[in-house]
Amino acid sequence: MKVELLNQLVEEFSKFPGVGRKTAERFAFHILNLESSKIQGLINSIQEVRDKIKHCKICNNLTEYEICNICQDSHRDNTIICIIEEPKDLIAIEKTGCYRGRYFVLLGALSPLDGIGIKDIKVKELLIHLKSHPEIKELIIATDADAEGAATAHYLADVLKPLEMKVTRIGLGLPVGADLEFIDRNTLEEALKGRREI
Ligand SMILES: [Zn+2]
Numbered sequence: 001m002k003v004e005l006l007n008q009l010v011e012e013f014s015k016f017p018g019v020g021r022k023t024a025e026r027f028a029f030h031i032l033n034l035e036s037s038k039i040q041g042l043i044n045s046i047q048e049v050r051d052k053i054k055h056c057k058i059c060n061n062l063t064e065y066e067i068c069n070i071c072q073d074s075h076r077d078n079t080i081i082c083i084i085e086e087p088k089d090l091i092a093i094e095k096t097g098c099y100r101g102r103y104f105v106l107l108g109a110l111s112p113l114d115g116i117g118i119k120d121i122k123v124k125e126l127l128i129h130l131k132s133h134p135e136i137k138e139l140i141i142a143t144d145a146d147a148e149g150a151a152t153a154h155y156l157a158d159v160l161k162p163l164e165m166k167v168t169r170i171g172l173g174l175p176v177g178a179d180l181e182f183i184d185r186n187t188l189e190e191a192l193k194g195r196r197e198i
Helices: 002-014 023-031 036-052 087-096 125-133 147-163 185-193
Strands: 080-084 102-105 138-142 164-169
Touching: 002 023, 002 102, 080 087, 087 102, 087 185, 125 147, 147 164
Parallel strands: 080 102, 080 138, 138 164
Antiparallel strands: none
16 A cells, blocks of 8 residues: 555656656655654745746746846846746756846747737737836847747737847757756857847
C-alpha cells in the first residue's frame, strides 16, 4: 500500500516540466525523509503561490501585489517597453542586467493551429496601455524565435504601425525555434543590443 502511495507521488512529480522518472523518484524519497514541519512548510508554500500570485494590473507580470515591482520602480526607463510572451521571459531578460525599460506581457503568442488568436492574448490591453502612456517612444518585440513568436511579432508590427513609435525586434543571433527563457544570458544580451527596426 505504502509503495503504491509513493508511486502516486512519483507520477505527480513526473508531470513537472523537465522532470524525468529518476528525478521524480528522488523527489519522492526526499519528501519521504522530510520532517513533518518541513512538509507543512512546503504545502503552505505551494498553496500560497497558488492563492496569492496574480498578474500585475499594468504589465501582466506575476506579483503578490496589484502592481509588480518593476512597474513600481521609479528608476526604470518609462520611454521603452519590451513586449514578451510570458512572465518567465521577463526573468530571462532581467538576468542579462542590460535592460532598464519596462515590460508588457502578452500572456501567450498567436498560434492558429492551437486555436490561439488575437483575442486570447493581451493585444487590446497593450494598445490601450500605449495610448494612455504618451511617454513611450520605443517598443521592443521580444517574442520567442519560433513560428508562434514570429507570427505574433508580424501581427504586432502591423497593428503598432499607426502609432508612429519606434518598433524593434530582437532576434539577431537567436537560434531558430528558441524559447527566450532557455537562451543563455550573453546571447540574449546581444539579441537585445542588436535589435532592429521593423
Ligand atoms: Zn507590472
